[in-house]
Amino acid sequence: MPDVDATAPVRADADPPAGLLDAFWRYERALMADDVPGLDALFADGPWTLRGDAGGLLVGHDAISAFRRGRGGAPQRRIAAVHVRVLGQDDAVVVAELVPRTGGRGQQTQVWRRGERGWQVLVAHVSAPAPAVDGRVWREVGTPLVAGSDEGPLSGARVAVKDLFALAGHRIGAGVPAWLASARPEPATASAVQVLLDAGADVTGLARTDELAYSIAGANPHHGTPPNARVPGALPGGSSSGPASAVALGQADIGLATDTGGSIRVPASYQGLWGLRTTHGRVTRDGLVPLAPSFDTIGWLTRDRTTLAVASRVSGAGAPAEPAPERFVVAPALLGDLDPAVQEAFGAWTAAHASAEEVDLGDVAAAQEAFRVVQAHEAWGVHGGWLTAHPDAVRGAVAERFRVAAGITDGEAARARAAVERHRQRFADALDGAILVLPSAASPAPQATADPTAVDAVRARTLRLTCVAGILGAPALSMPLLEVDGAPLGVCLVGPRHGDDALVHRAAAFER
Amino acid sequence: MPDVDATAPVRADADPPAGLLDAFWRYERALMADDVPGLDALFADGPWTLRGDAGGLLVGHDAISAFRRGRGGAPQRRIAAVHVRVLGQDDAVVVAELVPRTGGRGQQTQVWRRGERGWQVLVAHVSAPAPAVDGRVWREVGTPLVAGSDEGPLSGARVAVKDLFALAGHRIGAGVPAWLASARPEPATASAVQVLLDAGADVTGLARTDELAYSIAGANPHHGTPPNARVPGALPGGSSSGPASAVALGQADIGLATDTGGSIRVPASYQGLWGLRTTHGRVTRDGLVPLAPSFDTIGWLTRDRTTLAVASRVSGAGAPAEPAPERFVVAPALLGDLDPAVQEAFGAWTAAHASAEEVDLGDVAAAQEAFRVVQAHEAWGVHGGWLTAHPDAVRGAVAERFRVAAGITDGEAARARAAVERHRQRFADALDGAILVLPSAASPAPQATADPTAVDAVRARTLRLTCVAGILGAPALSMPLLEVDGAPLGVCLVGPRHGDDALVHRAAAFER
Structure with missing residues (x-):
């Protein structure tokens, strides 16, 4: 002793x-x-x-x-x-x-x-005394790290940039120390960052991501798991874990992030934030480390709807602007596999707010599997060469996912891609221009000490929900409206392609 | 309401x-x-x-x-x-x-x-929730901002670099926003930083300084006053305020700093740290924004003597190594103007530890004035052009000091320089190779809300003490050994030129 x-x-x-x-x-x-x-x-x-x-x-x-x-x-x-x-x-x-x-x-x-x-x-x-910087949340921070324009609609807003985006003069870390070690300072700032700077926001720093963004848990074996600001000891959600925690902790106002399979919606849900995954292709992805280009999107996490609306508006300038439908629908096929408490809370919310009719999305499990295969194949296509050259760079569940991805043949990927197309059409037909309402995640945030098998099971059930917007290439807005056993849970609206701004506007009716 | x-x-x-x-x-x-x-x-x-x-x-x-x-x-x-x-x-x-x-x-x-x-x-x-970074203490922080060598005697040590030193790829801020705004990324890292990196230390970040380092208070009107980690509400001491607070707060292990007229010794004294001002010219000053080159020195602030000893040793490699004298002396001329509580604490300490004989340093007030004039003239020589082009860049007491500095004629400066030389000789003769023991500051840290006149009076009384090492170009070690009304106060040892390492070694006898 x-x-x-x-x-x-x-x-x-x-x-x-x-x-x-x-x-x-x-x-x-x-x-x-x-x-x-x-x-x-x-x-x-x-x-x-x-x-x-x-x-x-x-x-x-x-x-x-x-x-x-x-x-x-x-x-x-x-x-x-x-x-x-x-x-x-x-x-x-x-x-x-x-x-x-x-x-x-x-x-x-x-x-x-x-x-x-x-x-x-x-x-x-x-x-306890605070550290100079919380290395679980951030990799680099300044006061600010990059100053924005003097004037603009985002003047005074502090941005946490997911460590996948290029800032001129800074390296990208991508959640992997070996990646950072071999990185050189970026020659130019990513457009998605620059548009926020031009709108007056300051970049506070580069915030953590799950390894190569290939997870929705928010854990990182190299530099620790960012805290969940709302549930002591819980996972923050990922892969945009750092931006989400930074915003939930009040250390930033906007998390600039990416969402391939749920990486904005899940941390938004776990930490009680607003989060928008944009229409696929709407926000330019230059200066961004990709994961699976067919599904990769850019978006934001905020504490309030208004800031999210401005971020979306300035970032989508020049892109089409579709209106948001009046009609809401729910898909029972998505709701069977939820925690009972989530079912209850979500059911009560839709009953009170959305009076939603039911639609049939078909075999969602098959859609999820096709999505998984295409995502994995693309992820290996993007990172396989580098990972082969750096065999110990990623660990645990992410390493295992890449190992599986490496084994997918081009033929399997082509079949999965065709299946994704079929499901996309099926989903679009079923929604028929309505807004799909669903929980942002299948459960509140698991504890960070939960065993990996349990976390993986949670992941699979949540991806069942999040893959729908991924397959549709549609915008998906997570709203921090529910509480389950004292923990936050998001309600998600999936709207029509390029209905991003309208969706955020529409959500004003649900603000608490 | x-x-x-x-x-x-x-x-x-x-x-x-x-x-x-x-x-x-x-x-x-x-x-x-x-x-x-x-x-x-x-x-x-x-x-x-x-x-x-x-x-x-x-x-x-x-x-x-x-x-x-x-x-x-x-x-x-x-x-x-x-x-x-x-x-x-x-x-x-x-x-x-x-x-x-x-x-x-x-x-x-x-x-x-x-x-x-x-x-x-x-x-x-x-x-309250912690900010992403405490902007009073730091300007830029990373995990680390610059990684050091894998191995070395400072492996694992975190360095807070005063925002006057060049880090390759980063700008220098010098405590003045207008300076930062016109700065470009530095092409190379200052030698004084590089030697610590080579010894295995990591640079955590760039820490705040008083405007252009021309103060010993530690206040900065642009980004707030760093906290005194030991005395709630008190000034941190300056101009190495950020490195000192970072080390005292546990956010760094080594503050890499500068000391022209007390800028290491005063914050060390105010916050209970070890601080070494090195022999003038001992540590190369490339990549450093100067203040008054005849007196500018580099040094370090640490929580423990051992870390300071290593920082001094690796940074002085190749420089002469003089032994530390056995004999201690005190100068009554320096002690008359102290707070009574400081006199008492210092007197008790010397009686118990140093059995010091008394020496006559002559007219120390005249020496202090000559030091002030030469420092001011050099400071205006260094910064006058830039300040004239940026008339509102600095404020308050620092602006006033530069205003006075601008009015010093070359003739006045030459006479003051000759006087400094005479006092230097007089001091050296009086010390006769002994170590001079004196308080590091005339008082514990004043409250940050104290009125400027009071702070200025404290400054003048402390500069009476600190100018002796400045005039001698000698190393001065501040040891965190006293407490006055619950606040820390340093005991300072002024040793022979290039007796830096020996002085730190000698201080082992006084460690608590």
Whole structure:
């Protein structure tokens, strides 16, 4: 057990009740030793115990204990001073000034209560010093990194650029350290970035992505998983994980991102953001690392609908502008495989807001499979050469997906491509110009500590939903309107091609 | 008064005592309206009240009230949920989940107590979401911004580079937005940076400086004053303010900085860091924006002596290595004008550690004045042309100093230069090869809200101390060994030219 320096001065407004400071130092020793049972025993049992830090507020002993088991130890620290406020014989507040081994100062506020099991913490609030930059969310940040025009409709907006877009003079990282290491500074800024700069927005920085954007989970084995700003310990959603977390954390106002199979809609859903996947081909993709060009689109994540509307408008200038249909439809084939709580929340919302008729999209599982094969084949076409030359560059689930992709023959891909075309026609016929309403994801965000098999199962069920807009090449808007077990979930509107702006405008009716 | 949305769900483990929630919402309304008397009335009177946030822990009602008066309003926010834990009829904890208007989540923990004046807060702990980057401390940050060699004695160390040094591909900002706006990316990295990279350190980012480094306060009117990591609300010290705060906050391990008239020693003293101003000319100054070349030196700020020793050793490779003298001396002429508490702390330290004999440095006030004139004349020589072309680029005290500098004639400068030479000889004779011991600054850090006249007076008294090493061109080591009224203060050792490494080694005897 690490040695704990218990010599800090104690400043108390009255004599500390017997045993309080012993318990306090016992807790400190257990914390430094990552003795989870010891820590659990010193926190009050039951649903009323609270513990908060920068990751969010945990409610109840179980949630707190699970957090401790998952984090792999607290940062080492020294206690510089202890302040005790005695509330009564059995209640006291202990505030500790912390000096982390890595510098800076922190604070730990604990409300202790004496019960049958002796002194235990009822409420804890911990502040650790902030890092220079949260490397889970960002790779490079400035104040700003690139300044926009002095005037414009996005003046003052801060943009988190997914680390797939070119910024002149900066390298692209693509979520893969080996990619970054072999990258050279880009000669020009991607059009999708430039149009935001021209509209007055500033680029705050380059934000993290899942490896080569080939995931919707939001985890990255190289630089950590960005936090879910709304659900402590949950996955942020990906692959636009960094832009989404940056916006949800208030560190940016617009996440400039990409969506091939759900990479904007899923993090928007998981973190309670607005997210728009644009019509395929609507926003120019120069200066962007591709994944699967037939489905790759550009879009944005925001905290409010208005900012999203402006980003979409300035980025689509010159493109066609289709109106949004009045009619909403739902597809029962998409809803059978959802979490029951998601079904219930989505059903209640559509009943209240969209009075949607039902349409038959046909065999959506087959469509999803065809989409998967074409996407994988294209992804290997784009990255296979580089990945072969850098065999250890990507890991885990992404490495496995590329391994499978490498085995797809041109014949299989051609058949899948034909199937995608058939499903596209079928979907278009079924929708008949209506807006399709569906959940943005099959479930709220799983916990980041969930096992990979469970995360993969969640992925498959969500891709069933997201592939529809991908196959249609249609815009898809995720609206942060639902809450399931306290976690956010998006309602998604899939509109007609080039109905992007109209779709965002139409959503004003649903804003809370 | 702004409207406060008081509809957040309240989750309480028992019926909240009468009046508690009323007081809670009254506090929220007062906070949103920046009603300082209202807030003061809702915090318990006296020395035992506590309020902590990322800026540090404030102890006592007076300190908390002063903080509120100085900050100009709290960030606007909404309360998403309220958790009440009832400790007794007159004691309760209220934890609020906060949603700042600018996004992210925060937490406010309050311990309320009912007394003669009704419900009042006894302990408060507030967490606001961290920004992408603290623009008071940094201009540009990466993970890292520039990676160092894989191996080396500084492997793993994170460097905050003062925004006066060239990094290839990045611009220099020099603490002046107009300077940055007209800057182009640097073609090469400054030697002083490169040697740290070669030793394995990573550059985390470019950190703030006072405008053109012409100050020791650490304030900057353009992008805010970096926080003093050790004294809530105090000036960080400058001009190496950003590197010092970054290191003190734990956001970097080494601050690469410059010291012309105290710009390393003063922030080291104010924030409890180790700081070394090197022998003039020892570390090559290519790729560095100069201030007054006759006195400009390079050096480092660290939290521990060992890291400083390595930075000094690798940066001075190839330079002469003089031994450190055994003998210590003090100069009474330097000590008369100090705060009494500083005199006492310094006197006690020298009595206990250095058994120093006294030397006569002559007319130190005259030496300081000669130093001032030469520095100013050189500063105008370096920057006068640019400042004339950019008349509003610098502000306040720095603008005033340049205005005075512009009026110094070549004849006045020549006479001052001759005087500096005489004082240099006089100092060298008096020291006779000994180490001069003196406080690193005349006082602990003033509060950032102190009026400019007071800050200027502090400056003049501190420059009396710091000019000695400047005139000698000698290395000066600030050691974080004293505490005055709870604030850090450095003990400074001025050693022989090129005794840099030996001086740092010698200081091992004084480490706490």
